Amino acid sequence: MSKVGIIANPASGKDIRRLVSQATVISNNEKTNIMKRVILGLDSVGVDEVLIMPDYYGLGIRALEDLNHPPLYSKILFLDIEIEGTQEDSIQAAQRMGEAQVDCIVTLGGDGTNRVVSKTCKEVPLIPISTGTNNVFPVMNEGTTAGMAAGILARKVVDERIVTTTMKKLKISAEGKEKDLALIDAVVVTEHFIGARAIWDLKRVKQVLLTRAEPGSIGLSSIGAALYCPWGAETPSVC
Numbered sequence: 653m654s655k656v657g658i659i660a661n662p663a664s665g666k667d668i669r670r671l672v673s674q675a676t677v678i679s680n681n682e683k684t685n686i687m688k689r690v691i692l693g694l695d696s697v698g699v700d701e702v703l704i705m706p707d708y709y710g711l712g713i714r715a716l717e718d719l720n721h722p723p724l725y726s727k728i729l730f731l732d733i734e735i736e737g738t739q740e741d742s743i744q745a746a747q748r749m750g751e752a753q754v755d756c757i758v759t760l761g762g763d764g765t766n767r768v769v770s771k772t773c774k775e776v777p778l779i780p781i782s783t784g785t786n787n788v789f790p791v792m793n794e795g796t797t798a799g800m801a802a803g804i805l806a807r808k809v810v811d812e813r814i815v816t817t818t819m820k821k822l823k824i825s826a827e828g829k830e831k832d833l834a835l836i837d838a839v840v841v842t843e844h845f846i847g848a849r850a851i852w853d854l855k856r857v858k859q860v861l862l863t864r865a866e867p868g869s870i871g872l873s874s875i876g877a878a879l880y881c882p883w884g885a886e887t888p889s890v891c
Contacts, residue, residue: 653700653701654698654699654700654701654755654803654806654807654808655699655700655701655702655703655752655753655754655755655806656694656699656701656702656703656754656755656756656757656758656802656803656806657702657703657704657705657745657746657749657752657754657756657757657758657776658687658690658691658702658703658704658705658712658757658758658759658760659705659742659745659746659749659757659758659759659760659761659765659769660683660686660687660704660705660707660711660712660759660760660761660783661707661741661742661759661760661761661762661765661783661784662680662683662707662708662709662711663737664678664760664761664762664764664765664783664784665677665678665761665762665783665784667850668850669850678783680709680711682783683711683760683783684711684714684715685715685795686760686781686783686795687711687712687715687760687795688715688718688719688795689794689795689796689798689799690758690781690795690796690798690799690802691715691716691719691724691726691728691799692719692796692799693795693796693797693798693799693800693801693802693803694726694799694800694802694803694806695724695725695726695799695803696799696800696803697800697803697804697807697809698725698726698803698807699726699802699803699806699807700726700727701726701727701728701729702726702727702728702729703729703730703731703748703749703752703754704728704729704730704731705730705731705733705741705742705745706730706731706733706735706741707735707737707741708735708737711760712728712730713730716728731744731745731748731749732748733745733748739764739765739768742761742765742768742769743768743769743771743772745769746768746769746771746772746773746776747772749773749776750772750773750774750776754776754806755776755777755805755806755807755808756776756777756778756779756802756805756806757769757773757776757777757778757779758778758779758780758781758798758799758802759778759779759780759781759790760781760783761780761783761784761790762782762783762784762787762789762790763784763787763788763789763790763835763836763871764784765784765790766778766780766789766790766835767789767833767834767835770821770833770835771832771833777805777812777816779793779798779801779802779805780793781793781795781798787870788836788864788866788869788870788871788873789819789835789836819835819863820863820864821833821834821835821863822834822835822837822838822861822863824838834861834863835863836862836863836864836871836873837860837861837862837863837871837872837873837876838860838861839851839857839859839860839861839872840857840858840859840860841856841857841858842856842858843856851872857872860872860875860876862876864876865877865879
């Protein structure tokens with residue numbers, strides 16, 4: 653039986669960095685539309701079950717409102733988890749999906765959403781759709797295409813070892829114990845207060861550790877590219 657999970661974060665892409673920089677903000681209405689296309693893509697290739705993370709906005713419920721005519725082939729299930737409105741929702745959902753042995757997980761979010769999902773889902777392949785603030789790990793996939801790709805992977809039409817790529821990660825340890833991980837960057841700053849979780853003064857940045865250094869990306873990874881991949885030189889995807 654083929655199973656695909658969908659984890660959509662309604663809070664992604666709405667923090668202060670997006671609001672003050674005139675950057676693109678993907679509304680929850682648009683996330684709902686993306687989820688519709690993902691579900692239709694999964695259904696079109698014959699996925700048996702789709703497991704959806706519930707959320708405080710009801711993205712999955714709203715997406716299904718217009719998808720009942722004609723009836724879907726795929727069985728749509730909502731995970732039975734307590735919604736907290738924090739990253740714990742994504743962590744719980746990824747854990748439940750792992751226990752249900754989903755074949756892959758489609759995520760709607762940014763680097764932060766995919767970081768907490770990847771901490772839990774372990775070896776389950778991710779198809780990340782970019783809807784967050786920092787979007788280096790996820791990419792701008794069309795929902796229908798992403799859904800079809802996830803379905804083809806789940807149904808074993810293609811060899812997972814050939815069509816998937818293992819990404820790097822940074823393990824953050826303290827006193828000999830692993831405390832956390834980062835998919836793109838880990839930054840050491842002298843700021844004592846978390847505040848809005850945004851870096852305003854680069855003078856406070858003491859060290860940046862990166863898994864990617866791409867000049868076309870946003871955030872601190874592009875700074876790494878400018879430092880270590882001079883313009884005019886051949887720029888690899890990872891420096």
